[in-house]
Amino acid sequence: MTVKELAKILGATTVAESDFEREINGGYAGDLLSFVMGRAMPDCAWYTIMTNVNVCAVATLTDCAVVVICEDCTPDEMLVARAKSQGINVIATSLDMHSAIALVAKNC
Amino acid sequence: MQHIHLEYDVDGNNFVSAGQATENVKFCLKGLGINPQMIRRIAIAMYEGEINMVIHANGGKAIADIYMDKIVVQLVDTGEGIADINQAMQPGFSTATEDVRSLGFGAGMGLPNMRKYTDEFEIESTVGVGTHITMTVKF
Numbered sequence: 001m002t003v004k005e006l007a008k009i010l011g012a013t014t015v016a017e018s019d020f021e022r023e024i025n026g027g028y029a030g031d032l033l034s035f036v037m038g039r040a041m042p043d044c045a046w047y048t049i050m051t052n053v054n055v056c057a058v059a060t061l062t063d064c065a066v067v068v069i070c071e072d073c074t075p076d077e078m079l080v081a082r083a084k085s086q087g088i089n090v091i092a093t094s095l096d097m098h099s100a101i102a103l104v105a106k107n108c
Numbered sequence: 109m110q111h112i113h114l115e116y117d118v119d120g121n122n123f124v125s126a127g128q129a130t131e132n133v134k135f136c137l138k139g140l141g142i143n144p145q146m147i148r149r150i151a152i153a154m155y156e157g158e159i160n161m162v163i164h165a166n167g168g169k170a171i172a173d174i175y176m177d178k179i180v181v182q183l184v185d186t187g188e189g190i191a192d193i194n195q196a197m198q199p200g201f202s203t204a205t206e207d208v209r210s211l212g213f214g215a216g217m218g219l220p221n222m223r224k225y226t227d228e229f230e231i232e233s234t235v236g237v238g239t240h241i242t243m244t245v246k247f
Contacts, residue, residue: 032212033212033215060131
């Protein structure tokens with residue numbers, strides 16, 4: 001599944017677009033950045049409600065395919081700017097993490 | 109032996125710029141064609157270290173020495189130091205404030221992650237003097 005396809009399934013809005021044709025392989029859900037850093041695998045979709053700029057550092061470290069900001073959380077302006085400059089895909093959805101992932105599973 | 113020596117000041121109390129040193133080192137390793145898995149390991153460890161210095165030590169120095177077969181990263185601060193290193197190394201133990209936790213840090217996984225993702229990990233700390241961490245990832 002590509003980032004574009006995931007965004008469509010989740011009815012997500014675009015926060016920062018770098019390469020929405022990028023293929024997603026797996027997923028990880030979590031907000032504690034140390035856990036995410038250690039466990040989210042490259043090319044995954046990372047589901048979180050974190051909205052600060054450090055999300056970008058973790059997204060880059062893990063080389064995730066896309067950050068999915070859940071529950072209508074509004075990303076900081078700094079996150080948006082950093083994601084754009086660093087080429088990180090970020091989308092946002094009104095769904096909570098569980099509902100988002102369940103929906104993705106249904107559509108896989 | 110020839111090697112690359114990099115030094116960075118890590119700005120204390122600045123979560124926005126935290127990770128800059130790690131980013132630079134990562135970029136350098138990428139350019140050298142180092143295995144991405146190894147880059148990931150040292151980058152995670154180094155980022156955790158940078159964040160720790162921001163949270164606990166009002167900043168410090170991050171020093172990276174890249175050799176043919178390994179990278180050695182030192183994190184040096186003059187913060188308050190760690191009274192009980194064994195306790196600090198326990199996964200889940202944290203003295204971070206609520207503010208720090210709300211940013212997604214302070215899970216008590218920083219030092220354990222640094223040890224987990226590196227081949228060699230040494231920590232020296234003196235209360236009131238500071239902390240010196242040396243970690244190595246072999247390529």
